[in-house]
Amino acid sequence: MGKAAKAQSSSSSAATEQDQNTLLTGLIETLKEQNRLQGEQMRAIFQNNNHSSTHNNQEGGQAPAYKQFMTFKPAEFKGSSDPxxxxxxVQAMETIFELMQISEVERVRCTTFMLRDDARIWWQGAKAALDxxxxxxEEFKEVFYGKYFTLSTRNKLAQEFLEIKQGDSSIADYVKRFExxxxxxxxxxxxxxxxxxxxxxxxxxxxxxxxxxxNxxxxxxxxxxxxxxxxxxxRCQRSPKSNIR
Structure with missing residues (x-):
């Protein structure tokens, strides 16, 4: 009876150990599968973020466009009575945009970000009527010019150009005014x-x-x-006149 009990006990221990090994193997396989799934999820998230970043750069996404715009150190505009x-x-802004591949909407966003003081206050009211x-x-420029560079002022400057004269100024100064x-x-x-x-x-x-x-x-x-x-x-005016004998 003693030997039979020992044999049964030994058989039971072996079965238990086998069950534990089977369980452990199952847990390891489960952990491996979980790690694999987590890895695939992380790769999917990374690829999605990378795609979104690329898409934003191509379409003029707000953050990339703003960062690129600010590298050009654009000037602020506080409003001016001088048209x-x-x-x-505005021309300075357009020069920057010629080097950037961004949408019309992003052009307006970048430009209005540089408005300060009176110009900022004006824009807060003006933008309420815009989509x-x-x-x-072009729509933004029309609104902007309506405030800071009116049609009557442009017509006046055009007329002044049509009547421009050199007068007492040098050729260099005349060219500057002409241009x-x-x-x-x-x-x-x-x-x-x-x-x-x-x-x-x-x-x-x-x-x-x-x-x-x-000619x-x-x-x-x-x-x-x-x-x-x-x-x-x-040169002729500086040279001494010849003495006439």
Missing amino acids: IVSEEW LNNISW RGKYFAPMVTGNASMELNRFLEGLNATIRMNVRFS PSSIRETIDRALMVEKDRQ
Whole structure:
């Protein structure tokens, strides 16, 4: 009886150990499966985030667009009574956007982020009448110009350009005023012949006559010739007069 009990006990222990091994093996396999599933989930999440980031970059997502925009160190706009200042600020924004591939809406968001003080207060009221989710850049400029660069002001500047004269200024200064003013008269600057003629008409008579003799074919040639004539005149004025015996 003792031997039978021992044999039964030994058999029972072996069965228990086998059951424990089977259970342990099952737990290990279960953990492996869980780890595998977690790994697949993590890869799926990573791929989804990576896809979203790429999609945002391609479509002009807000965060990537803003970060890229700020690397250009755009100027703030606080409002100005000088329409030229307002126009130059808008042109500066457009220069930045030429280097960025972003949507029209993102252009407006980036630009309005740079508004400060009075301009910021104005925008808080103006944007209430706009669809900010679908606004175009041209629509924003129309609203902006309505406040800071009115049509009457643009017409006035266009008229001033059509009447621009060199006067007592140097050719270099006249060219600066001409280049700045022609932006407001697209009917002239859109035609090379009209632009050249407007520049010539604004020159002082003596310089204009000499420039016409050279028969320039472009505005660049006209400016270069005018500068040469001015330089020759200045040289003659500085040289001592010959004594007449």
